Amino acid sequence: MVYFDYAAATPMSEQAVLTYQQIAKNYYGNASSLHDIGGQAKDILDQARQLIAVPFHADSREIIFTNGGTESNILAIDTLLRSSPISGKKHIISTKMEHSSLFFYLTHLNQLPDYEVTFLSPEKDGQISISALEQAIRSNTCLLSIQHVNSETGVIQPLEKIGQRIKGKDIAFHSDIVQSFGKIDITSLLPFVDCMSVSSHKIHGPKGAGAIYFSEKLALQPHPIQTNHEFGLRPGTVNVPAIAAFAAAANEIFTDHQAKIDHLHYIRNLFIDRLEQENIPLLPIITSHQAPTILGCVNPFVQGDYVMLEYNRRSIHLSTGTACSVNQQKIPASIQPFILNQEEGKRFNRFSFSHITTDEEVEQFIKVSKQIFSKMKGERRKYEQEVNR
The missing domain is CATH 3.40.640.10 (Type I PLP-dependent aspartate aminotransferase-like (Major domain))
Structure with a gap:
C-alpha cells in the first residue's frame, strides 16, 4: 500500500x-x-x-x-x-x-x-x-x-x-x-x-x-x-x-523539524524528477512558492476521478482535491490559473506527502503509473480511431 x-x-x-x-x-x-x-x-x-x-x-x-x-x-x-x-x-x-x-x-x-x-x-x-x-x-x-x-x-x-x-x-x-x-x-x-x-x-x-x-x-x-x-x-x-x-x-x-522539512523537499523533487524521467503523463503544477507537501498534476487523457480509481485498484491512494469538497463538481479557483480550460481542470489529481514518505513508495508509484497510463494511451488511440472513421 x-x-x-x-x-x-x-x-x-x-x-x-x-x-x-x-x-x-x-x-x-x-x-x-x-x-x-x-x-x-x-x-x-x-x-x-x-x-x-x-x-x-x-x-x-x-x-x-x-x-x-x-x-x-x-x-x-x-x-x-x-x-x-x-x-x-x-x-x-x-x-x-x-x-x-x-x-x-x-x-x-x-x-x-x-x-x-x-x-x-x-x-x-x-x-x-x-x-x-x-x-x-x-x-x-x-x-x-x-x-x-x-x-x-x-x-x-x-x-x-x-x-x-x-x-x-x-x-x-x-x-x-x-x-x-x-x-x-x-x-x-x-x-x-x-x-x-x-x-x-x-x-x-x-x-x-x-x-x-x-x-x-x-x-x-x-x-x-x-x-x-x-x-x-x-x-x-x-x-x-x-x-x-x-x-x-x-x-x-517539531522535533528535528528542519530535517523533516528537508526530507519533504527531497521526496517532492524525487517525485517530479521520476515523472519526467519515465515520461509519465502527469504534468505537475509548479511555482516558486509552494509547500513541499502538496503537488497538483494534470493528465492529458481522462478525468482525475478515473485516475484515482485506477491507482486505488492497485493499492495506491491519492485524491482529486480537498477531501471536504471533492463532491462539488466545480473546478477549484486555486487551480484555475494553471489550466487552459474546465475540461483540463477535470483531469486534476493531488499528491500529498509526509516526512514518513519513502523513496520506495515513489518507485512503486512510478512502476504502477507505467501500467496505468500505457493502458490509458491504448484506450485513447482506440477512441480517436473510432471518432475519425
Whole structure:
C-alpha cells in the first residue's frame, strides 16, 4: 500500500496513539470539574496547551482547543467579529481559494444584511495580488482571512507582505494554516498574523482535535452561549485524550523539524524528477512558492476521478482535491490559473506527502503509473480511431 493523501488525513503516530490510550484510560475526568480527577485532566490539558504554544512562541493562554480545522476556522471568525477593536465594522476580505469550511461560511455571512465579503482571485502564479488587496481595503474593513498553504496546489500566500500592508489599520488578520503547521516554517508569520487555525489529523494526531492561536493583543469577547470552557470562548466539554495526543504529535513533528522539512523537499523533487524521467503523463503544477507537501498534476487523457480509481485498484491512494469538497463538481479557483480550460481542470489529481514518505513508495508509484497510463494511451488511440472513421 502506498499513501499519497496526507493533506486529507495522516495516520496517527505511535506516540500519539499511546498518549491517547493512556490519557483516555487514566485521566477520564472532565477538565472543568472541581474534584481531583477533574484537576488531573485539567493538568493534562494545560500541558498540551503549553506544547501547542511552543511553535507559535506564544503564551499557553493564547491557544484555544477545538474539534478540528473546520471549527477552528469558524470559531476564529466568529470570535474576531464580535471582539474589539474591529466589532462594528462589517467588511471582510478573503480569497476564492479558501478551504470549503471557511469559504462557505464567509459566503453565508456575505448573504446577510450586516456583512459584506470581498473574495480575491488568484493571479497567474496562484498568489493573490498585493495591489488588489490594498484596493479592496475600506474604512470599514474589519478582518482579513487568507489561507497560508492551499490544499490543492500547495501555493503559499505571502502573509508577511499582507500583514505589513494592514499594520496600524485596526484590521484583524486570520489565517487557516492547517496545511502549513508542522510542514513548513511558520515563525515568520508571527509578527503579522493575529489568529491562526490548525488541525491535529494533518500532523499525525487524532481526528477530532484542533486549535486556534489568538494573539494576546486581541481583546476577545466570550462566546454568546455562556460557557466556562476554553476561557469562555468555546462551548462544549474538552476532548482531553484527543488534545493530549494532538500535543504529542505536534511535539514529535517539531522535533528535528528542519530535517523533516528537508526530507519533504527531497521526496517532492524525487517525485517530479521520476515523472519526467519515465515520461509519465502527469504534468505537475509548479511555482516558486509552494509547500513541499502538496503537488497538483494534470493528465492529458481522462478525468482525475478515473485516475484515482485506477491507482486505488492497485493499492495506491491519492485524491482529486480537498477531501471536504471533492463532491462539488466545480473546478477549484486555486487551480484555475494553471489550466487552459474546465475540461483540463477535470483531469486534476493531488499528491500529498509526509516526512514518513519513502523513496520506495515513489518507485512503486512510478512502476504502477507505467501500467496505468500505457493502458490509458491504448484506450485513447482506440477512441480517436473510432471518432475519425
